[in-house]
Amino acid sequence: MTNLVDFRTCPTTGLGVDRAAERLIKANAVVAVVFLAIGGFFGLLVALTRWPGVHFLPADWFYLALTAHGLDVLLVWIIFFEMAILYFASAVLLNSRLAGPKWAWAGFGLMLAGALITNVAVLRGQSSVMFTSYVPMMAEPPFYLGIILFAVGALIGCFVFFGTLVIAKRDKTYAGSIPLVTFGALTAAIIAIFTIASGAIILIPTLFWSLGLISHIDPLVYKTIWWGMGHSSQQINVSAHVAVWYAIAAMVFGAKPLSEKVSRTAFLMYILFLQLASAHHMLVEPGFSSEWKIFNTSYAMYLAVLGSMVHGMTVPGSIEAAQRARGLTKGLFEWLRKAPWSNPAFAGMFMSLVFFGFIGGISGVVMGTEQINLIMHNTLYVPGHFHGTVVAGTTLAFMAITYLLVPLIFRRELMMKKLAMLQPYIFGIGVAGISVFMMGAGTLGVSRRHWDMTFADAQLPFDYPSAAFLMMGLNGIFAVLAALGGLMFIVIVVGSVFFGRRLGEDEKPAYPDVPPQAAAVSHYGSSETLRIPGTAFLVGIFFVAFVLYYFVNWKYLSEIWPLS
Amino acid sequence: MAITPPSERIWWRQPIARIELIWIVVAFVWGLIMFSMMIYWHGAGEQNLSSEAYQIKAQRFAQYTQDMIDEYQVREENGFPVVHPPAGGDVYLIARLWQWWPILELEKDQSYRLHLSSMDWQHGFSLQPVNINVQVHPGYEMVITLRPDQAGEFGVVCNEFCGIGHHMMVGKIYVVE
Numbered sequence: 001m002t003n004l005v006d007f008r009t010c011p012t013t014g015l016g017v018d019r020a021a022e023r024l025i026k027a028n029a030v031v032a033v034v035f036l037a038i039g040g041f042f043g044l045l046v047a048l049t050r051w052p053g054v055h056f057l058p059a060d061w062f063y064l065a066l067t068a069h070g071l072d073v074l075l076v077w078i079i080f081f082e083m084a085i086l087y088f089a090s091a092v093l094l095n096s097r098l099a100g101p102k103w104a105w106a107g108f109g110l111m112l113a114g115a116l117i118t119n120v121a122v123l124r125g126q127s128s129v130m131f132t133s134y135v136p137m138m139a140e141p142p143f144y145l146g147i148i149l150f151a152v153g154a155l156i157g158c159f160v161f162f163g164t165l166v167i168a169k170r171d172k173t174y175a176g177s178i179p180l181v182t183f184g185a186l187t188a189a190i191i192a193i194f195t196i197a198s199g200a201i202i203l204i205p206t207l208f209w210s211l212g213l214i215s216h217i218d219p220l221v222y223k224t225i226w227w228g229m230g231h232s233s234q235q236i237n238v239s240a241h242v243a244v245w246y247a248i249a250a251m252v253f254g255a256k257p258l259s260e261k262v263s264r265t266a267f268l269m270y271i272l273f274l275q276l277a278s279a280h281h282m283l284v285e286p287g288f289s290s291e292w293k294i295f296n297t298s299y300a301m302y303l304a305v306l307g308s309m310v311h312g313m314t315v316p317g318s319i320e321a322a323q324r325a326r327g328l329t330k331g332l333f334e335w336l337r338k339a340p341w342s343n344p345a346f347a348g349m350f351m352s353l354v355f356f357g358f359i360g361g362i363s364g365v366v367m368g369t370e371q372i373n374l375i376m377h378n379t380l381y382v383p384g385h386f387h388g389t390v391v392a393g394t395t396l397a398f399m400a401i402t403y404l405l406v407p408l409i410f411r412r413e414l415m416m417k418k419l420a421m422l423q424p425y426i427f428g429i430g431v432a433g434i435s436v437f438m439m440g441a442g443t444l445g446v447s448r449r450h451w452d453m454t455f456a457d458a459q460l461p462f463d464y465p466s467a468a469f470l471m472m473g474l475n476g477i478f479a480v481l482a483a484l485g486g487l488m489f490i491v492i493v494v495g496s497v498f499f500g501r502r503l504g505e506d507e508k509p510a511y512p513d514v515p516p517q518a519a520a521v522s523h524y525g526s527s528e529t530l531r532i533p534g535t536a537f538l539v540g541i542f543f544v545a546f547v548l549y550y551f552v553n554w555k556y557l558s559e560i561w562p563l564s
Numbered sequence: 565m566a567i568t569p570p571s572e573r574i575w576w577r578q579p580i581a582r583i584e585l586i587w588i589v590v591a592f593v594w595g596l597i598m599f600s601m602m603i604y605w606h607g608a609g610e611q612n613l614s615s616e617a618y619q620i621k622a623q624r625f626a627q628y629t630q631d632m633i634d635e636y637q638v639r640e641e642n643g644f645p646v647v648h649p650p651a652g653g654d655v656y657l658i659a660r661l662w663q664w665w666p667i668l669e670l671e672k673d674q675s676y677r678l679h680l681s682s683m684d685w686q687h688g689f690s691l692q693p694v695n696i697n698v699q700v701h702p703g704y705e706m707v708i709t710l711r712p713d714q715a716g717e718f719g720v721v722c723n724e725f726c727g728i729g730h731h732m733m734v735g736k737i738y739v740v741e
Contacts, residue, residue, distance in 0.1 A: 060728055093567055130725050136702060137685045137727065176573045180566040219686055219701045246566035257566050260575035262584055284698045286617035286680075286706035294602045302595030309591040313584065318566070370602045371611055377697040378688045378723040445692045447723035451731040455721075458734040459642055459663070462719030465693065530581040539587060543594070550598065554605075560694050562610035562711045 005097040011506045012408060021091035021098035021164075025084045025409050027108060029402070030497065032080035035115065036395070037490050039072025044483040047434070051476025052453060052469050059451040063128040066449060068119065070131030074390060075150070075233070076115045081398050082188065082240050083108070083157045088409070089185035089243065090164035096173040099163030103156055110153030118146030130449060132230065135206065135217045144207040151196045151203075158189045158196075180257050180264065181250070184243025187267040188236045194275055195236060198228030220285060227278035235274035237390060238308065239267065241352065241397040245315045248349040248397075251404055252340065255322035258314050258530060266314070269307030273299040280364075283373035293370045305365055312357050312542065316350075317535040324531065332534040348400025348424035352393055355428065359435045360388030362546050366553050375557055378449075381442025388435040391482075396428055399489050406493065407509030412500035414509075416492050423492060427485025433478025441471035443556075613698070613708065620705040625681040629656040633666055641667055646738070654679060657720075657735070659687035659700045661727060664720045664735020672715045672739050681705045688724030691737065697723060712739040 007016040042065045048056035049065075057065060091098040098104065120142070121127045127139035165186070168174060178186070202225040208214045246263070249255040257263045279296030282288055299305060323335030340346050363385040367376045376382065406414055414420060446453055446468045453472065455462050503509060572578055606612050632655065638648045645666040649655045651674035658665040660683035670676055680689055682702040689698045698708065720735035 059731065063725070063728065063730075128728075134686050134724070174569050176569040177575065179568050180570070218703070220704065250565040250567040254565060256571070258584055259578060259580050260570045260572070261578060262580055262588070263566075284613060286699070286701055286704040287615060289615050290602075290606060290612070294599070298595070298599050298602070301599045306588070306591050306595055310584075310588060313587050317584075365598070369598070371605050371609065371613070374611060374613060374697060375695045377699065378690065379695070379697060443695075445690065445695045445721075447688070447690060447721050449725040449730070450721075450723070455731065455734050458732045460644065460667075460719075460734045460736050462692065462721065462734045462736075530583065532583060536583055536587075543590065547594070554601070557611050558609065560611055560696055561691075561713055563696070564610075564612050564614055564709045 007097075008505075010092075010408070011508050015092065015095045017409075018091050018097045020101035021087050022409055024098065024101065024104050024108065025087050025092075025405070026497075028080050028084040028087070029405065029409075031108075031112060032077050032084065033402075033490060033493055035072050035076040035080065036486070038119075039069055039074075039077055040483060040486045042066075042069035042072065044479060045069075047476050047479030047483075049451065050453075050472055051479075052472055054476060055452075060125070060128070062451045063130075063449075064122060064125060067128050067130050068122045071118060071122065071147075072115075073395075074131060075147070076111075078237055078390070078394060078398075079150070079154050079233075080111065082192075082236060083111070083154065084405075085240055085244065085398075085401075086157060086161040086185055086189060087164075088405070089179075089182045089247075090161050090168070092409075093179055093182050094164070094168040094174050096164055096168035096171065099160050099167050101160075104160040107153040107156030107160065110156065111150050112153075114146045114148070114150030114153060116146070117142050117149065121146060132226065133206070134226075135209070135219050135222045138210050141207055141210045144203050144210060148200065148203050148207065151199050154192065155196045158192050161185070161189050177260075180260060181243045181247045183264055184239055184246060184267050187270050188239035188243065190271050191232055191239060191274060192236050195229050195232040198225055198232065202226050202229070220287070223285065224278055224282060227281040228275065231277040231280060232275050234386070234390060235270060235277065235304075237394040238274070239270050241356070241394040242267070242308075242311050242315070244397045244401045245311070245349055245353055246318075248345050248401055248404065249315060249319050249322075252343060252346050252349075253319050253322040255318040258317050258321060258532070262310060263314050266307040266310040269303050273304040273307075276300060277304075277368075280368045280373075283368075283370055284377045290370065297368050297370055297373075302365070305361075308357075308361060312353070312361075313535060313539045315353055316538060317532040320532045320535045321530060332537055336534060342421045343403075344420045344424050345400045345403040347421075348396050348403070348428065351424060351428040352396040352400065355396070355432050355435075356389060356393030357542055358545060359432060359439075360385060360390075360393050362549055363388060363435075363439060365546075366550055369550075369553075372553050372557050375553075375560060376442060378447065379442035380438045380446045380448050383448050384435050384438030384440075384442055387431060387438065392428060392431040392435060396424065396431065399427065400424060402489075402493055406496050406500070407503060410497050410500075411503045412496050413503060414492070415496045415500050419488055420492050423485055423488045425485075427482055427489065430478050430480075430482025430485050434475055434482055437471045437475040437478060441468050441475065444468040444471065446472070614706075616707040618705045618707075619703060620681060622681070622683045622702065625656070625679070625705055626658060626683065628679070629658050629665070632656050637666075638669065641736075644736075649676070651676070653677070657689070658683060659689065659722070660684055662722070662729035662733035664689075664722070664733065667736045667738070669738040669740060670712050672712055672741050675709055675711045678708045678710045679705055680708070685726045686724045687722050687726050687733070690721040690723040692719045692721055694718060699724060712737075715739045715741050
């Protein structure tokens with residue numbers, strides 16, 4: 001069997017690349033980017049409608065666009081790209097053939113069919129039920145069917161990944177343990193299994209209910225299990241994009257993890273505890289006990305948060321160690337100042353790290369505090385938080401690694417290099433603005449998923465404070481900036497993939513200019529030589545910001561009406 | 565490198581750098597503090613959501629609400645009855661497409677047992693500008709003990725998407741001295 005596999009040798013790494021795996025990585029990445037474009041376009045329409053001065057779409061189109069936006073970016077773009085990452089982290093990094101490429105194509109076909117079916121259902125206009133589709137609000141059966149098919153396809157992809165790990169180990173294509181990035185991808189795939197199982201448990205009965213075969217789905221049960229999928233799927237993203245951070249640090253700097261043990265244990269924390277996060281969505285629902293809420297919402301005493309905080313130090317720390325080993329040792333920050341800021345892979349990755357921690361991470365923990373959720377639930381604070389995690393964190397990280405994958409996997413030279421240099425900044429700053437201003441509006445009480453914050457057609461009048469209108473205007477401006485950054489990404493990537501200069505068989509890509517991996521780095525990593533004062537300082541700033549913001553919100557909470 | 569197998573085969577025996585250990589301990593302790601804060605607030609804080617809830621049929625909840633309206637209605641506003649129930653008593657608020665029914669008039673610094681339920685889909689009780697947000701489900705009745713500590717006119721926005729009229733769903737609560 002093995003002799004039938006068609007390998008090429010990568011001129012950069014010397015590893016064998018299974019062409020079947022390569023084709024699958026390309027297909028999944030291309031479809032992912034197409035759906036990023038579609039979903040991003042809907043997102044722009046949503047933001048322009050919520051911009052009070054523009055108020056672009058009519059109400060029915062707004063709710064339709066919002067449903068499509070959530071599905072296409074939160075689910076379709078990200079999972080397709082994650083399939084590409086799984087195949088890359090297994091077959092390519094392990095120097096192995098891919099297990100069952102036909103199965104992988106079947107999974108790809110199911111995902112694509114599912115995504116199209118659900119999109120058509122939404123565009124028909126009778127399924128504007130939002131991404132969450134809370135019962136008893138009902139969508140047309142194809143809406144649920146498409147999501148189920150998509151999930152089955154993703155499940156097949158996960159098993160192809162597991163199978164590839166088994167084959168690589170059996171064929172001894174690598175020595176010792178799997179690389180950290182592959183370990184992170186494995187974490188993501190394991191969480192994906194739990195996620196998809198939760199989705200199946202609730203969405204299959206819901207499909208039968210919409211077909212009239214089941215009479216009743218309990219809304220609280222639906223919500224608890226649905227979020228076993230909905231929130232856990234975001235934890236797949238966290239694992240995947242943290243793996244991508246490590247991968248970019250390795251590919252751009254030759255960085256070595258400070259401690260394999262610490263980083264791998266941090267990933268393990270995700271597997272053990274992240275699934276409890278369904279509770280984040282149940283903090284103000286009727287009937288749940290405080291004990292249940294406190295244990296689950298904190299991931300069993302914040303052990304998954306601990307995992308992220310550890311990565312928050314070890315990723316920049318490994319970069320600092322690599323840079324210092326290369327001689328950039330002056331002061332606290334020479335290593336960072338002289339980092340390749342014009343390399344979009346690094347710039348995107350570093351912004352993703354900072355925004356995920358400061359914006360997405362802190363706000364998530366604060367909002368997930370049992371009592372504080374009372375002043376944030378279902379306000380715009382919620383989308384503010386998850387645009388910080390999923391867009392500024394995951395999407396920006398995925399964009400960043402795409403700049404490395406285009407020459408390495410697609411074997412094309414990157415086009416429009418000046419534009420590529422700017423792209424992560426424009427997209428990153430745009431998204432950071434979206435997150436911060438939505439969180440601001442949410443703090444002022446503005447509802448999420450809401451067409452008209454002036455309540456012009458309501459039977460009773462109500463006015464939000466004028467500061468809230470300012471926040472939504474700023475949100476609109478930054479959304480336009482983010483959309484511009486997204487468009488730049490799509491133009492650069494699609495242009496390069498289809499029209500970029502083909503690299504020769506043995507040609508090493510010149511761009512993004514990856515510095516030669518310093519020999520010193522590979523000997524680095526024992527505890528005696530480790531010095532990362534710059535990272536320690538940055539982590540200190542993060543910690544102070546976290547503590548202050550956390551207690552400020554307790555102060556806000558203490559000012560509302562007493563209730564028990 | 566993170567994209568290659570660990571260079572030390574027995575990586576789990578490698579020592580951990582001091583700076584990493586310090587951060588792990590700090591982060592872990594901070595997690596315990598945040599965990600304890602939630603428990604502490606149940607004793608010391610005044611804002612804790614009740615877990616009192618019942619399963620209930622929509623008609624039954626509507627009947628309780630109607631009984632309250634019949635007994636304590638004081639006036640009408642834009643077609644909505646305004647109800648001034650006795651301080652310390654039970655008050656009912658219906659969520660339905662696309663109204664909060666009725667308008668409540670409460671007294672400042674008095675406690676009320678507020679019952680919330682939906683007649684149809686899920687809704688979100690969002691009291692503004694106080695910014696108290698609670699999810700309202702059909703088939704479940706949630707009971708919250710609430711003590712308004714400021715007088716004035718407050719809006720009840722629906723903040724759970726409930727169809728095409730979602731943005732028109734606004735209710736009102738008056739708090740009088």
